[in-house]
Amino acid sequence: MKATEADSEIEEEHLLNFVVNSLDEELAIDLGDDVEVTTETLYEVLAGASAGGTSINHVCETTGDSPHANTVRGHLTEQFELDSVEAVGDMLLQRDALATLPDRPVEVCADLHLDPYYGDEDETEALYFSQAKRGTTTFHTYATLYARMRNKRYTLAVRQLVAGDTTSDVLAEFLELLDGLDLSVPCFAAD
Numbered sequence: 001m002k003a004t005e006a007d008s009e010i011e012e013e014h015l016l017n018f019v020v021n022s023l024d025e026e027l028a029i030d031l032g033d034d035v036e037v038t039t040e041t042l043y044e045v046l047a048g049a050s051a052g053g054t055s056i057n058h059v060c061e062t063t064g065d066s067p068h069a070n071t072v073r074g075h076l077t078e079q080f081e082l083d084s085v086e087a088v089g090d091m092l093l094q095r096d097a098l099a100t101l102p103d104r105p106v107e108v109c110a111d112l113h114l115d116p117y118y119g120d121e122d123e124t125e126a127l128y129f130s131q132a133k134r135g136t137t138t139f140h141t142y143a144t145l146y147a148r149m150r151n152k153r154y155t156l157a158v159r160q161l162v163a164g165d166t167t168s169d170v171l172a173e174f175l176e177l178l179d180g181l182d183l184s185v186p187c188f189a190a191d
Contacts, residue, residue: 019047026088029079037067037075045072082126082160090157090177097147097154098182105184106147108156110174112167114139128161143170145177156181 020043029039045066048059060069117127117138128141141161147154157177159170171190178185 015051016044016047019051020044022092023047026092027080027085029075031075035075037071041067042072042075046076086157086159093155093157094181097156101147101149101154101183103184105186106149107189108145108147108178108183108185109189110143110145110171111190112161113142113144115141126160126162128165129163143167143174145174147183 020040023043023046024039029042031037031039045056045059045063048054048063049056052059055069056072057069060066060072066072114128114130114133116134116136117140118136126140128139129137130139130141131137133139143159143161144155145157147156157174159173161167161170175188178188
C-alpha cells in the first residue's frame with residue numbers, strides 16, 4: 001500500500017477552528033445562562049470579519065446563521081477592554097511568529113492603516129483624525145509592527161489609534177516592545 005502525503009493546503013475550516021480555539025483559550029467570554037449566542041459564534045463572526053477585511057455588520061448580514069451585528073458587538077465590548085484584547089492579540093501573534101523566525105537578524109517594519117469612516121462622528125469614540133484622504137478626515141486607524149523575512153510578513157503587534165494618539169507615541173511603544181523580544185533587529189523601517 002502506498003503511503004499518502006499530507007495535504008499541504010490549510011483548509012478554511014481548520015484555520016477558523018484554530019483562531020476560534022486560540023481566542024477562546026486566551027479570552028474566555030462569560031455570557032450567562034439565558035444568552036442564545038455562543039462564544040464560538042461570536043469568535044467566528046469576529047474572525048470572519050478580520051480575515052475578510054470587512055466589518056462585523058457585513059459578516060452578520062451575509063451569513064445566514066449569524067446573530068445580529070449589534071448582538072456580537074454588544075457582547076464583545078461588554079466583556080473586553082481594548083488594551084487587554086490588544087495585549088492578548090500581541091501575545092498570540094508573537095508566540096507563533098517568534099517560533100518561526102530564524103535566530104539571525106530580521107528586518108522589522110511599522111506601518112499605519114487609515115480606513116476611511118463616513119458615518120456620524122458622534123457614534124464612535126474610536127476615530128482618528130488626519131489629513132483628508134478619499135473624501136474624509138475621519139478614520140479607523142491601526143498601526144502594525146511586523147518582521148519581514150523572505151518577502152513574508154510576521155505580525156508582532158497591532159495598535160488602534162484614536163483621537164489624541166500620535167504616531168510618535170505608537171512608534172515609541174513598538175520600539176519598547178522590540179526591546180523585550182528575543183530578536184536581533186539590524187533595521188527598523190516606519191511607513
